[in-house]
Amino acid sequence: MATHQALPDQPPPVSQRGLLRWLRENLFSTWYNSVLTVVIGYWLITTFVPLINWAFIQAVFTGDGADACNPDGACWVFVGQRLGFFIYGFYPAEFRWRPNLVFVLFAISVVPQFLPLSTTIRKWLAIFGITGLPLAAYFLIAGGHFGLESVPTSRWGGLMLTLILAYVGILAALPIGILLALGRRSEMPVIRGICVVFIEFWRAVPLITILFMASVMLPLFLPDGVTFDKLLRALVGITLFQSAYMAEVVRGGLQAIPRGQYEAAEALGLGYWRRMRLIILPQALKIVIPGIANTVISLFKDTTLVLIIGLFDLLGAVKSTLSDPAWSSVMAEGYLFVAFCFWVFCFGMSRYSHRLEKQLETGHRN
Template identity: 60%
Template sequence: MASTRTEMIAQRRPPDLRRGAMGWLRANLFDTPLNGAVTLVTLGLLAWLLWPALQWAVFQADWLGDSREACSGEGACWVFIGARFESIVYGFYPEAERWRVDLVFLLMAALVAWLAIPRLPAKRWAVLVALVIFPVVAFFLLVGGSFGLAHVPTRDWGGVMLTLTIATVGIVGSLPIGVVLALGRRSQMPLVRGFSVVFIEFWRGVPLITVLFMASVMLPLFVPTQVEFDKLLRALVGIMLFWSAYMAEVVRGGLQAIPRGQEEAAKALGMGYWQRMALIVLPQALKLVIPGIVNTFIALFKDTSLVLIIGLFDLLAIIRAGLTDSNWLGFATEGYVFAALVFWVFCFSMSRYSQYIERRLHTGHRN
């Protein structure tokens, strides 16, 4: 016979029906007296630390003008950034041809929106355009030399456009190469597995600076004199190979996390190796390692500034070159803060979008 409760249930706190900002503050920051005290102390410390920085960067800063005489000296002189903004974005790209860079930026933004916004249709066509059509169009627009466009050598590229070019090519190239290397390292064929292991361990054991030096200085010594490799092309190849090795280890971690029964079940259904990998194993593995993949992308994006050592003027190098101008001496802090802000915006955006993808693809059960 089922037992019955004889005592009264203890009184419980009524549910908090508040919504919006006040409800969030109550639930997350002031749910207990101790948490409320910690929140107030933390906010006080942040105000004490950040207020001087805000005064320097915003409230006492100089924003308008075209020379250093417009800077009062009390706060940041963002006039320096405004006066050199075009060189920061385009580098040494000819002024009359900068519309081509703007068009590439516009096409890239449209493709990113097409791929990132879930409600937009025809994602397969978007992937096809992004991986096949857009690179060809961007190449002819930026380099020129055909279709009536003036030729612009890569030595004239620089600033944000060069940073985005290196990062985009590195990201798009390193991921598929890394996937192939990860599969090769788990292969049952000794030659394939051995080549993959040697490739991965070699590139992971060499600093990226060394790779860039080898691509810029040493590689021309091993090719015929009549063969000329563009410096930017050499840097792109080196960056892709370097980061593909790191990407391979990230993907291999995801492959090892997939139960062996998944592949065995696919094999029992008559699927071949590439069918099992493409339809069963890789989709699950890549979903598990999204944080690691995006972390590698962020590290790649930040390391684009290393191309300075081989004479390529990316965003940071262009800002440093502007600081050597006698008309703008003494504004290094503003330049480096602006460069840090640009890098942070791109890296933070990638991080937040990766978290959105994780939530969207989450199919497990939360505890």
């Protein structure tokens, strides 16, 4: 009697596994997806191959000046020679260790938020970033205290100024925006009316107009002998402008909280501020993390507008350098450098917001 022996399992066909399967399922699943893949692939090849050749293969990275550049490639010598100005502006070279120390403190407080460290460590570093870092940055960069020579804000510039404007604007706009959002939902007509007028006024005026008014028109209305630093006026304008947008983002989160949460908090006998601090605001802010991140990124990019009032941020520093006839042919390299710097910071803020969303996810999704 014949016996039947089971054959060993055979691997699936080549077209059903590995790279070929991934290509068939993701790029060539249907005829129109295949056509779209071919068209996009052709566009990427014809666009990025010449770009890579220009930016890296034919590029010049070292040299003594514009004469070392290759006309067929990018001249990164320009960025290398002016990097100090792009980062610090007119800040004295002998005092640059002070902003460098602030950059180190900034990295110590921010970078661990992206690492799998304990919650306690990240919490205390975040508290330091909110409280101690701004004070340390002021005393170190501005000087005039503890034996440090004073450096006027007119000499601040570059990436350092961009980070100062963005960081201070973010730290100030968020709490003001929360208070405005609570005020707009207040049951007191006077408080609600003031907050509505404030929010709608600042949202209706372009930021460039606010900066211009703060820099040029505001001194005309001040008493004789009373002056405000130009950087301080810009910080106030940016903060008030962004706080109005932040208020609407937070208000959206407050409206998304079910009425039962408010009633449960009242049933516990909690006062208004304790209800908001312990129950309502934590839930509302968690819901609107994407909106807050979007507002923060928008604020960071809007700092480039301070160029119109004579403050040389990163973009302004690069623009002023391009006016030099010796570097008139490296405009693309300068703006690509600015774009890359802004992309790094904006992408980092975006990834951090996604991380926060995952950490605070409590199963509300269906």
